[in-house]
Amino acid sequence: MNPKIQDYLHTNREAHLKELTEFLSIPSISALPEHKxxxxxxxxxxxxxxxNIGMENVKVYETNGHPVVYGxxxxxxxxxxxxxxGxxxxxxxxxxxxxxxxPFQAEVRDEKLYARGASDDKGQTFMHLKAIQAVLETTGTLPVNFKFCIEGEEEIGSPNLPLFTEENKDLLAADVLVISDTGMxxxxxxxxxxxxxxxxxxQIDVRGAKSDLHSGLYGGGVQNAIHALVDIVNSFHNENAEITVEGFYDKVLPLTDEEKEAYAALNFDEETVKQELSVSDLYGEKGYTYLERTWVRPTLEVNGIYxxxxxEGIKTVLPAEAHAKITCRLVPNQDPEEIVELxxxxxxxxxxxxxxxxTKLFDKGAPFLTPFDHPAIQAAGRAYEKVYEVPTSYTRGGGSIPIVAAFDQILNVPIVLMGFGLPTENFHAPNEHFHLENFDKGMLTLCHYWYELEKSI
Amino acid sequence: MNPKIQDYLHTNREAHLKELTEFLSIPSISALPEHKxxxxxxxxxxxxxxxNIGMENVKVYETNGHPVVYGxxxxxxxxxxxxxxGxxxxxxxxxxxxxxxxPFQAEVRDEKLYARGASDDKGQTFMHLKAIQAVLETTGTLPVNFKFCIEGEEEIGSPNLPLFTEENKDLLAADVLVISDTGMxxxxxxxxxxxxxxxxxxQIDVRGAKSDLHSGLYGGGVQNAIHALVDIVNSFHNENAEITVEGFYDKVLPLTDEEKEAYAALNFDEETVKQELSVSDLYGEKGYTYLERTWVRPTLEVNGIYxxxxxEGIKTVLPAEAHAKITCRLVPNQDPEEIVELxxxxxxxxxxxxxxxxTKLFDKGAPFLTPFDHPAIQAAGRAYEKVYEVPTSYTRGGGSIPIVAAFDQILNVPIVLMGFGLPTENFHAPNEHFHLENFDKGMLTLCHYWYELEKSI
Structure with missing residues (x-):
């Protein structure tokens, strides 16, 4: 990579921060109608x-909610x-x-930029623009082609983006999708x-007799709705905390040896989790580590029961109804529709x-995976290592990012989550901030990444 | 029995009803302070x-609440x-x-006496007085000795009667305790x-992590408090709906052949219960009929779970706590203290x-049983049959009457529940009434009972 690119980023740092500050000054709170x-x-x-950075075909696309910006x-x-x-x-x-x-007057304190959106996600989106501009202005060209899809409804669950993506499949077609909206x-x-x-x-709704009954007069004679519900709920797991629903694991991708090694290399400390959560023991499916259980294994959790x-105290009632809400976290290649049927x-x-x-069904979301050894993933890993000079950590997330699953399904493209935020940066909370170290190193990493990608895919 | 007794009751019927109407006109509502x-x-x-009927040593005993009347x-x-x-x-x-x-102006309609307390329990208490008076005035003596203990707090749970009984054990000592406060x-x-x-x-209180957790980030990694609670609750019963708590059944008195016959003779219709409760099946401990399960077998019911x-809808939380309230209905000779320990x-x-x-303990109450073949029970059965001219039904109740258990434990006396009420008489509800047929036949039955008792115990 041309060393002038790094110089460019260095020279223009103040200008970049000033420009980002302008972006951050717009209170673009998608959840509040008064900020429309x-x-x-x-x-x-x-x-x-x-x-400004040289993108073409730039357009603000209308949706049923806030617009999508393309270039x-x-x-x-x-x-x-x-x-x-972004x-x-x-x-x-x-x-x-x-x-x-x-929150909307960005301020640098102790090499951190404080503002709403500094990290999530204006700061990280902005880095992509400036990294591309640095390469383009320094070298007069770019090693790969670029498309931007920047939406305005992520914080309210991206209600209109799946439809936009579906309707603009060709416009958004690409070889790799890069998202910087997660953390290190x-x-x-x-x-x-x-x-x-x-x-x-x-949701499981159990109905017994037509009304609650006196537990003295009827107790022992008729089914207790809570007992029936507990029977059902208890039947979901065996004593090894494995899920006993027939066929549930059939399509689960096994962990590869490379992945096992990568997780072991994280030197994850289970003791810290125990302390953080104040529990005497961690618990879960036998034969898997905590990270494996929360990242690569599916779950079935009761989220609520009543x-x-x-x-207070006691009422000797034999309940006529009982309810439980259950959700499964799914992993590749489980199919949410199929699991619900099971x-x-x-x-x-x-x-x-x-x-x-x-039963009443809840919303579904597909699991997502870009194979660990995919060239686009490995290229990103090398780019990071060039700048940070330590091995890249390869992780999976236990939660879901609905838009990632939607992109995965609609665009059928490898997705690389290159996050530059830190878990301590108060996403969604007061005093959100972004470490400028990762602002600087992150942009450089992105530049390296474009060149790595050019060679890899 | 002297036939003049029946004549006496017949002759004095109007006077008796007039006197009972006076008793029923007093709005002695123990729950309401304004009626003190x-x-x-x-x-x-x-x-x-x-x-008036010739009792001696009559005294109104003070308690910490409403008084107890003795004679x-x-x-x-x-x-x-x-x-x-009573x-x-x-x-x-x-x-x-x-x-x-x-409610406090008794009125006879269609041979039923309508008033609050007509059946529960002023009417039934009054019958004892008048039956004794009939025998005493007709024959000049009584075949057995009598003690009356008439309280004023039954409808608020008899809070002071156990202590009164404990402190007046000798005063109340007897060979048999007769209560007319139940029904046919x-x-x-x-x-x-x-x-x-x-x-x-x-109450079972389960505590997992220090707070509810994100089911994506932590799901599969730590114990879910609801899962743990469901494990515990599910462990209480096996697939035959038998209670699996070790030692739970050890002291349970088995049903005798005579009892089985007596229950079979009731021709109880389980279909009617199914219809009444709108359930497709009755359910309970294998090997026992519905009546046996609700009368003579102990239960363990979850009264509440949360x-x-x-x-509405879903919240993908991994709950930190979960609670269940359970109660057991106990049968002779189970000991509540011991069962709670088990x-x-x-x-x-x-x-x-x-x-x-x-765990948090709830109030306890002992089971009660006067053996089916006890002479005082069988004498009562014969007395009924003399008047009603049909076989007496011998039943047990699935619920508890706390004061019966207290008398049983403190006085250690056989207890005979001779009820003259009917299930349809609106106890505790508007339009409480009492069938005068049972007022007439009931008093006659009581008179027969005293003579049967004289011969039997």
């Missing part, structure tokens, strides 16, 4: 910034195309009095999250006599 | 009524002593507008309830890793 115009202003600002540069003929996703909307700022400086595992440890769990679930009397079949098979059981 | 003086008036009225007649030397328990207090009358006649199984079927279940229970998210031991043995479990 601000969200629009941030979209326009983003479009202008894309124009591209497609002059690297025969080279891969990178789609960059978002220009931010979280609300309440409670305002807990902020040490105004800890300071100084560059991290690539290459898989996320999906989600499906349902039935009968909940007040769950329903299991519930039916395990319903004891004397009660009626119905 | 009325409750006292009813105590004084009862004391005067005892004097005796102990001139049947060498004969058994009968203690009669109560002169009544339930509140709300909602007043649902009464077809004023149906019209025309005289019924003796010779056993009641006891009660004990506890933990995690209970709102439950706690069981819970401890079935607590899965990763959670802390604590």
């Amino acid at each position: 115009d601000d969200v629009r202003r941030a979209a326009d600002w983003t479009a202008q910034a894309l124009e 591209d540069w497609l002059k690297a003929e025969g080279k891969p195309t990178v789609l960059i996703y 978002h220009y909307d931010v979280q609300p700022v309440d409670p305002l009095h807990l902020w040490d400086s105004p 595992i800890e300071k100084g440890k560059p991290t690539i999250c290459y898989g996320l769990r999906g989600l499906c679930g349902l 039935g009968g009397f909940q007040g 769950l329903q079949k299991h519930i039916k098979a395990h319903t004891p006599p004397g009660v009626e059981v119905t | 003086d009325d409750v006292r008036r009813a105590a004084d009225w009862t004391a005067q009524a005892l004097e 005796d007649w102990l001139k049947a030397e060498g004969k058994p002593t009968v203690l009669i328990y 109560h002169y207090d009544v339930q509140p009358v709300d909602p007043l507008h649902l009464w077809d006649s004023p 199984i149906e019209k025309g079927k005289p019924t003796i309830c010779y056993g009641l279940r006891g009660l004990c229970g506890l 933990g995690g998210f209970q709102g 439950l706690q031991k069981h819970i401890k043995a079935h607590t899965p890793p990763g959670v802390e479990v604590t």
Whole structure:
């Protein structure tokens, strides 16, 4: 990589920070209707910034909610195309009095930039623009093609982006999708999250007699709705905390040896988790470590249960109804639709006599995985290592990022989550900030990444 | 029995009803402080009524609440002593507008006496007085000795009677305790309830992590408090609905062949219960009928369960705590203290890793049983049959009457529950009434009973 690129970033640091400060000054809170115009202003600002760095076909696309900003540069003929996703909307700022400086007046303290959106995600989106500008202005060209898709509804669950993506499949077609909206595992440890769990679930409603009964008069004679529910819920796991729903694990991708090594290399300390959560023991599926259980193994958790009397003391009632809410975290290649069917079949098979059981389905999300050894992932790892000079950590996430799953399904493209945030940077909370060390190193990493990608895919 | 006794009852019927109407006109609602003086008036009225029929040592005993009225007649030397328990207090009358006649102005309609307390329990208590008076005035003596203990707090749970009984053990000592405060199984079927279940229970509180956790980040890694609770609760029963707590059944008295026959003779219709409760199946401990399960077998019921998210839809939380309230209905000779200890031991043995479990104990009550073949029970059965001319039904009750258990434990006396009420008579509800057929036949039955008792015990 041309050493002038690094010089360019160094020379223009103050100008970049000034420009980012302007971006951060727009209170583009997508959740609050009174900020609708601000969200629009941030979209326009983003479009202008894309124009400024040399992107073409820049356009603010209308949706049923806040707009999507698009722009591209497609002059690297025969080279891969990178789609960059980010978002220009931010979280609300309440409670305002807990902020040490105004959330929309960015302030640098102790080499950290404080503002709402500094890290999530205006700061990280902005880095992509400036890294590309640095390469383009320094070398007169770019090693790969670029498309930008910057939305304004991520903080409210991206309600319109899946449809936009579906309707603009060709526009967004790419060889790799890069998202910088996650974090590094800890300071100084560059991290690539290459898989996320999906989600499906349902509510179980058990109905026994037509009303609650006197436990003296009827107790022992008729089914207790809570007993029936507990029977069903208990049947989901065996004594090894394995899920006993038939077929549940059938499509689960096994952990590869490389992945096992990568996780072991993280030197993850389970003791710290125990202390953090104040539990005497961690617990879960036999034969797997804590990280494996939370990253690569599916789960079935009861999120809520209720039935009968909940007040102080005792009421000797035999409850007529009982309810449980359960969700499964799914891993590649489990199919949420299929798992829900297996769950329903299991519930039916395990319903004891004397009660009626119905279920209500919850929203579903597919799991996501870009294979660990995918060239786009490995290229990102090498780019990080060039700048941070330590081995890249390869992780998976136990949660879901709905838009990642949607992109995965609609665009069918490898996705690289290159996050530069830190777990301590108060995402969604007062005093959100961004470590400028990662602002500087991150942009350099991105520049390296484009050149690595050119060679790899 | 001297046929003049029946004539006496017949001749004095109008006078008796007039006198009972006076008793029923006192609004002695023990639950309402504004009726304190009325409750006292009813105590004084009862004391005067005892004097009037020839009882001696009549006294209104003070307690920490409403008073207890005592009186005796102990001139049947060498004969058994009968203690009669009743109560002169009544339930509140709300909602007043649902009464077809004023609750404290007794009115006869269609051979039923309508008033609050007509059946529960002023009417039934009054019958004892008048039956004794009939025998005494007709024959000049009584075949057995009598003691009366009429309280004014039954409708608020008899808070002071156990202490009063404890402190007046000698005063109340008797060979048999007769209570007319229950009902006949149906019209025309005289019924003796010779056993009641006891009660004990506890709340199970499960605590996992220090707070609810994100089910994506932590799911599969740590114990879910609801899962742990469900494990424990599920461990209480096996697939035959038998209770698996070690030692739970050890002291349970088996059903005798005579009892089995007596229950079979009731021709109880399980289909009717299914329809009444709107359930497709009845359910319970294998090998026992519905009546056996609700009358003579102990139970363990979850009365309430709660933990995690209970709102609309889904919250992907891994709950930090979960709670269940359980109670056991106990049968002779189970000891509530011992059963609670067995439950706690069981819970401890079935607590899965990763959670802390604590318990809170609820109030306890012992089961009660006067053996089915006890001469005092069989004598009552014969007395009924002489008047009603059908076989007496022998039943047990699935619920508890706390004061019965207390008498049983403190006085250690056989207890005969000779109820003359009917299940349809609106106890505790608007339009409480009493069938005058049972008022007439009941008094005659009591007179026969005293003579049967004289011969039997």
